[in-house]
Every structure is written in C-alpha cells, then in structure tokens.
Amino acid sequence: MIRSTTIVRLSDKLPLAASTDDSQDQGDLAKYTAEDKEIIRKLNQTSEPRASIESGPYNHHYLIANGLIYITICEKSYPRKLAFTYLDELDKEFINSYGHRIGQPDLRPFAFINFDNFIQKTKRVYEDSRTSVNLDKLNSELQDVTRVMTKNIEDLLYRGDSLDRMTNLSSSLRAESSKYRKAAKQINFDAMLRQYAPVVGASLIFVFLVYWIFLR
16 A cells, blocks of 8 residues: 655655555654655765665655656555556656746646545555556566665665665675676686696596505
8 A cells, every 4th residue: 555655856856746645644744754854865966766665564665857856655465566657657747737837936746636536546556466557567668666775774774785876786796796796716726626626637537546556
C-alpha cells in the first residue's frame, strides 16, 4: 500500500504538492515522513535518479526527474516495480499540467496542492498489486528495478552513507577492482601450479627413488 507521496523542487527543496493516506492512523507514519524530509535534504543534481531506502515496515522510493523529486512511502511488501511506475505516472501528469510553472522563483510552498486529486486517483489504481492492470505492469519489461540502488535508512542518516551517483559508482568500481585483483591473483597462482607442478612432482619422485634405493 502507498501511504504518502510528496513532490519537491530539487534546486531549493520547495514542496509543491503532497498527499497522505487519510484512511490510516498517521501517528505511526510521523517518523517516516520525517525521514522523507531528511532524504530530500540529501538529494542534489549528482544523486542517483531513483533509489529505495528501507526503514522498518516501510520503504521510501524516490524519483528525480525534470528538476523535481517525487518521493513515496510504501509498505515493505508493496512491489518496487509498481512504486516506480506510480512515480513515473505522477511525473508525466505533473509536467504536463504544471511544467511551465515549476521554475518560477515566486512559487509558494504547496502551490500545486490541487494535484492531490490526481495523486489520490492514481493511488487507488495502484492500491492493490493483484489487479489485472497492476499484474500487467509488474510483468512489463518497461520498468527495470533490478539496478535501482537500495539503501538502509540507518546507513544513510546515521553512518554517513551517500545517495550520490559518483560516490556509489566509485564504490562499485572499487569493489569490482578488488574482485578483479583477486581473480588475477588466482589466475596467476593456477598458472604457476600448471607450470611448476610437473617439476615439483618429478623432483618428489626422484627424491623418493633415491631414498628407496640407497637408504632402505
């Protein structure tokens, strides 16, 4: 289930629209909406364009597109593929409706709060992941989430982890480099064994024969 959605301008973190699931008790959601704000604060032009951040019973999913941040809180069991398809659909409609205005410097917070109507309507479509429409979306190849970065909220907020694209690329490259160095060492070791194993084997046989002939 989708519990909360917020749209924010990336450049200055100005909130433009938001929607929360009013059918549920919001007391338990306060902690996670506060985490939303911390995640948004960390995002910039060099951040990963989409990512999932795990936090207790919920996941935060965000999309950066067209100079905007779309972030949603979903129950952990809700499919990531549907969450990002949902955010993509919001982006298309929001840009179609307000794209010509989002760069205006004099915008007030929640200037497009009426967009909540579209968010609520779209949430209802995506509410049940088992409907035939949503099953078709899950089976579609249009939304590949296997490469979407996943983080843990504690690593992100309290252990200095980053959502920066270059930082994560550098970490991936370091991991790959380490993996290839280990593979190269193993290849060199195997080659050395193939090269010297016959010599060592012959030497051991020779020593054994000498021992057997002269020292018995």
